[in-house]
Amino acid sequence: MEKTYRPYEPDQLFLLPPSLREWLRDDHPVFVLADVVDHLDLAAITTAYEGEARGYPPYHPRMMTKLLLYAYAVGVPSSRRIAQHCEEDLAFRVLTANNTPDFRTISDFRKRHLDALAALFVQVLRCCQQAGLVRLGTIVLDGTKVRANASKHKAMSYGRMQTEVQRLAAEVRALLTHAERTDAAEDRRHGPNRRGDELPAELARRETRRATIRAAMAALEAEAQAAAAPGAPRRRRGRPPKTPPGTPPPTAQRNFTDPDSRIMLDGDKAFVQAYNAQVAVDSSHHVIVAHDCTNQAADAPHAVSLVQAVRANTRGRPRRVLGDAGYWSDANARRLTTRRCEPFLAPHKLKHGPPRPPPRGRIPLGLGPKERMRRKLQTKRGHTIYARRKAIVEPVFGLIKRARGFRQFLLRGLAKVRAEWALICTGHNLLKLLRSGRWAAA
Numbered sequence: 001m002e003k004t005y006r007p008y009e010p011d012q013l014f015l016l017p018p019s020l021r022e023w024l025r026d027d028h029p030v031f032v033l034a035d036v037v038d039h040l041d042l043a044a045i046t047t048a049y050e051g052e053a054r055g056y057p058p059y060h061p062r063m064m065t066k067l068l069l070y071a072y073a074v075g076v077p078s079s080r081r082i083a084q085h086c087e088e089d090l091a092f093r094v095l096t097a098n099n100t101p102d103f104r105t106i107s108d109f110r111k112r113h114l115d116a117l118a119a120l121f122v123q124v125l126r127c128c129q130q131a132g133l134v135r136l137g138t139i140v141l142d143g144t145k146v147r148a149n150a151s152k153h154k155a156m157s158y159g160r161m162q163t164e165v166q167r168l169a170a171e172v173r174a175l176l177t178h179a180e181r182t183d184a185a186e187d188r189r190h191g192p193n194r195r196g197d198e199l200p201a202e203l204a205r206r207e208t209r210r211a212t213i214r215a216a217m218a219a220l221e222a223e224a225q226a227a228a229a230p231g232a233p234r235r236r237r238g239r240p241p242k243t244p245p246g247t248p249p250p251t252a253q254r255n256f257t258d259p260d261s262r263i264m265l266d267g268d269k270a271f272v273q274a275y276n277a278q279v280a281v282d283s284s285h286h287v288i289v290a291h292d293c294t295n296q297a298a299d300a301p302h303a304v305s306l307v308q309a310v311r312a313n314t315r316g317r318p319r320r321v322l323g324d325a326g327y328w329s330d331a332n333a334r335r336l337t338t339r340r341c342e343p344f345l346a347p348h349k350l351k352h353g354p355p356r357p358p359p360r361g362r363i364p365l366g367l368g369p370k371e372r373m374r375r376k377l378q379t380k381r382g383h384t385i386y387a388r389r390k391a392i393v394e395p396v397f398g399l400i401k402r403a404r405g406f407r408q409f410l411l412r413g414l415a416k417v418r419a420e421w422a423l424i425c426t427g428h429n430l431l432k433l434l435r436s437g438r439w440a441a442a
Contacts, residue, residue, distance in 0.1 A: 020094045029434040030070065030091045036430065036439060037066045040123050044116035059101050064109045066095055068117065072427030073434070075404025077420075079107040114411075118422035121291070122313050124429050128287050129314060131438035136316045138283040138385070140393040141306055141323040143299045144401070145274040147408040148261035148417070152273040260414040264297040275409065277421050280306045281393045287432050288396065289314055293421040295414055299326035303345070304335045317341065322389045325349045330369045344386045347373045400424060 024030060045061045052058075070092070071082045083103040085092040101109075110117065128134050255261050255273060264274045276297055280290035290309035292302055303323060311317055321336055325346045336343040347370045367375075376382045400406050404427075411420045433439055 020097060023090055023094055028091065028094075029073075029431075030095045032434045032439055033070050033073070033430060034066055034095060036124070036127055036433065037062065037069060039127070040065075040120060042116075044119065045113045048113070059099060059105065059109075061109075061113075063096055063099065064101070064106070065117070065120075067092070067101075067106070068110060068423070069120070069427060069430055070095055072423050073431045074427075075406065077406060077410055077424075079103040079110065082106050114416060114419045118419035118426075121422045121426045121429070124426050124433070125287070125289060125313055127439070128285075128429055128433050131433060131436060133285040133287050133432060133436060133438065134282050134289060134314060134316075135284040136282060136289070136310075136314060136318045138320040138322060138388070138392070139289060139307075139310060139318040140281050140283065140389050141278070141299075141303055141321065141327055142281070142389075142393040142397070143276050143278045143302070143326070144397050145264050145266040145272060145297075146277045146293075146401075146406070146421075148255075148258050148273045148275055149409050149412050150255050150257035150261050150273050152255070152263055152271065258412040260295055260412075260417070262295045262297065275414070275417050275421075278302050278306060279393070279396060279425065280310050281396050283388065283392045285432060285436065286392065286396055287429055288425045291421060291425040293414070293418045299323075300329050300332060303327045303329075303332045304339075307336060307339065307341060320344060320385065322386060322392070324389065328370075328373070333369050333373060343373070344377065344382065344389075345373060346377065346386065347371075350377065350386070396428065400428060 021031075042062055042065060045065060049058060049061060067082065067086070071077065071085070076082055076085060080103040082092075083101065083106055086096055086100045087093075125134070258273070261273050261275060263271050264276065266272050266274065276294050276299070278292040278294065278299070279288050281287070282289050290306050290313055292306060292309070294302065296302075303321075307318065307321060317339075318341055320342045321344065323343075323345045325348050328345045328347045333343045333345060336345075377386050406424055409417050409420055411417055
């Protein structure tokens, strides 16, 4: 007796039009995301199309916004990969109603509306608040180094730039002398009517490289002059600079591919061309309540601005602010206290394990802020609160960088990188909202 199998007819045609909603289960995150985006104000995006009366009708901007936000939420930021998923991934096909925009259309939409897409972070955060995912009892500040879309081998120090410009100038002079001799010889051989004013390819390449290096030198000199101008922030105490004010030090570097990026030390103690991505994370459900991205390797300058962003984004005030030793400064502890936020900033790198018992007796009146904070974190309450820091913020970076694979920015330039980081944080919060199951009750 022949074995009976379930029907399998790859060439079978649909007798009736299929329903897209039947392709996925009813509680699939795609349907929740579509509902969330339908409640967002996209006027900053849609108004750009209202005056366009010519040309082929574009894809609906609300559909394109849903596509990008879902792609960032599931870790697919590349426009080429998004276009591929629109053809091969069932969830993407349902979300786009079987539309298949090509990668150039997706890239141009993101480029055109980058600022408006980044501004959706606050609206999505407010949805998380409505769903009860943000409480602002404790927030944690932290930063991570994300590689720039540039190689550190495309960077050059100011000292080497000076040497390289002189070397290229000598090579250009040698090539010009050789070209003049060649022209004279050809004139004697072929006559004086030949033009002979075309730049040799080797000469053009060296001239272009020298112009690029000169532009980078001018940018470094402008930064040094701005730092030495009256009213600029004063440098920290220490050895006086070896170069006069307004002159870049020989070690100052600039990248030719992405001049805004900087060489930084990442978590693996390796030097990479990167940006410093900052977040403030709420302790209740690991929702990002504020973000920033900078080309400063230090974290301390961003502590107060992140807390201010939290208050602006959520219209609330966090009670406790946690941060590692990178955020410590006397000024940060004082400013957070004046803003009615209790700081728990490690004054130095703390070791794991039970806290050391604090010295007995009252804290002396003449004790400085650093020693007071050290004693505070040695208490049972202070140690218990600060011990939660890693468990709150590190999973966020783990999800972004490992689970969703975002380890390098796609865009270049500080302004575009900040907007791209905002999209990454928006996708993280959207995924928290989708998986919480609370949107229907919001």
